[in-house]
Amino acid sequence: MAKRRSSGSPGPSTIANRLLASLPPDEYRRLAPHLEPYPLVLKQVLYKPGEAVDFVYFPGGGFISVVTVLANGDMVEVATIGNEGMVGGSAIAAGYREPTLTMVQMASEKCDRLPAATFRREIERHGALYEVVSRFSHALTGVVMQSTACNATHSVEQRLARWLLTARDRVGADHFPLTQEFLAMMLGAARPTVTIVAGILQRAGLITYRRGQISILKGGPLEAVSCECYQVTTALLANVWRRPARVRA
C-alpha cells in the first residue's frame, strides 16, 4: 500500500503489477505518463458483454473476475486476474468487443489503466510490452482451457478449494470477504451445495467462515482437497515471467 510510484524516479521494484514490473526501465518510462492510477472498487464493472474496450487495466493488488453471462442470466466465472496479469488485452484486436462481464472481486488502491489506443500503439511497437502481454494472453487461454476441463469433470468440493487457493494467491492474504452466495455463482453451483462443502472444510479445520468473511487456515491440506488444476494454472502463469528459452530464432 505504501510503496507507490509517485515521486520522480519510478524504479520497477515499486511497480505492483507484475507485467509492468517486468518491463525494461526505458520501456516503462515511455509508458508511465499514460498510466492513470485507477483504484479498483468492489463490484465495479470494468467491461460489460458486447461493449467496446476503452481502457486496459493492470491490477497491482486485489483481483478481477472475468465472467460469462449465460442466456438465463446465470453467471459463471471463467478466470480471475490479479497483479500477475491484465484485462482488456483484446483491445489488441482492433474494434473487438469483450464477450464477458469483467468486474472487481477484491478492491485495491493499486491499479493503473491505459487508454486502449495507447495500449494498441505500444503493442504495435513490438517491444517488451508486446512480448509479455503476448505471453500472458497465451497463458490465460491455457488457464481457461484447464478450467473448461475442470468444470466438466471435477467436483464442487475440488473446484471450491481451487478457487479459494487462487483467491488467496491473488489477494496475498489468508483472509478476505466472500459470501457463499457469490461463490456459488462463480462456481456455477447451487448455494446450499457450497454451504455443505464449506461446512465440511470448516469442520476439517481447513477454513473458517463467518458472515461474508472467509479465512484459510491450512493451505496445504486445502491444496490436497483441490484438483490438480490449481497447480497447473499456477504454473502456467508463473511461466509468464520466468521467461522460457526461445525455441527458435
Next chain:
Amino acid sequence: MAKRRSSGSPGPSTIANRLLASLPPDEYRRLAPHLEPYPLVLKQVLYKPGEAVDFVYFPGGGFISVVTVLANGDMVEVATIGNEGMVGGSAIAAGYREPTLTMVQMASEKCDRLPAATFRREIERHGALYEVVSRFSHALTGVVMQSTACNATHSVEQRLARWLLTARDRVGADHFPLTQEFLAMMLGAARPTVTIVAGILQRAGLITYRRGQISILKGGPLEAVSCECYQVTTALLANVWRRPARVRA
C-alpha cells in the same frame, strides 16, 4: 476437393482455409511458397502437451480437437478447429509450449502448414495475417470461455447436441464417423450417458447412429435441444471475417 491452389495463379477463392483466404492477394503470395500441403490423418497428433510448436496448421477441411489431459489421464475437449481457424498460434509467444493435446478429429486432404519461425516472422510484419490471427485468437479465447461456463451448468444432452452441430459445421456434412466412446471422452461424460442421450435424440428422429457413423437428420430441432452456446460460439467465430468497424484509430 478438386479445387486446390496448384497451377500458377492462386486466386483467394480457391483457398480452403478461411484465415488464409481472407488475406489480400499480395500477402498471400508472399506466404504461399512457405505453405506446405499437409493432409490431416485421422487421430494424428499435432501437438503433445508441453511440446514446442514447430508448425502452425491451417485446416481447409475436416477438423482438429484441442484437448486438455487431466492428471488421471482423462481427456476433455476444449475447442474444435476447422477451416475457420488455425492451431499453433501460440508459436507467436516465442518459446511457448502448447499445454494441450491437439489431434485430428476428422481427416482432410486440404490443410497447409507453416514453420513456426516463418509464421512468427510474418506475424511480426504486422500485416493482414497478424490482424486476422489476432482476431481469431481472441475469438477462440471467447469460445473457450463460453465452454467453461457451458461445462459448469449445461446438461450432457445440451452439450452433446452442441457438439454435433459444431462438428457438422466444421465438416460441412451431416454425416461423419464418430464413436460414442470418443464423444463421451470429449464431453467429459460417461459412455452409457452418451448412449442414453443419443438414444433419445435418435428416437426423436433428430439423428441416426450406426456403429461409429452418425448422421444429423434435423439440424433445427437439434439446435433447440442444444444450449445457447452453439449460437454464441458460432457468432464469435463469424466475427473474425465479418471484420467489425474499428472503434479507435
Next chain:
DNA sequence: TCTGGTCTGTTCGATACCTTACAAACAAGC
C-alpha cells in the same frame, strides 16, 4: 463360417448435485 474385436444398448445401485423451502445466526440501524 467361425472367431475376435469393436461398438452400442441396457441394467442397476450409488452418489453428487439441484431445487425449494424454511429456520437460525448475525449485523446494522432505529
Next chain:
DNA sequence: GCTTGTTTGTAAGGTATCGAACAGACCAGA
C-alpha cells in the same frame, strides 16, 4: 433493546450422471 435485511445452516425429494458390468449387434479377417 427491537427490527429488518443479509447470510448461513439444514432438510427433503427429485434428477442427472456415474461406474461397473454384461449382452447383443455388427464387422473383419482367418
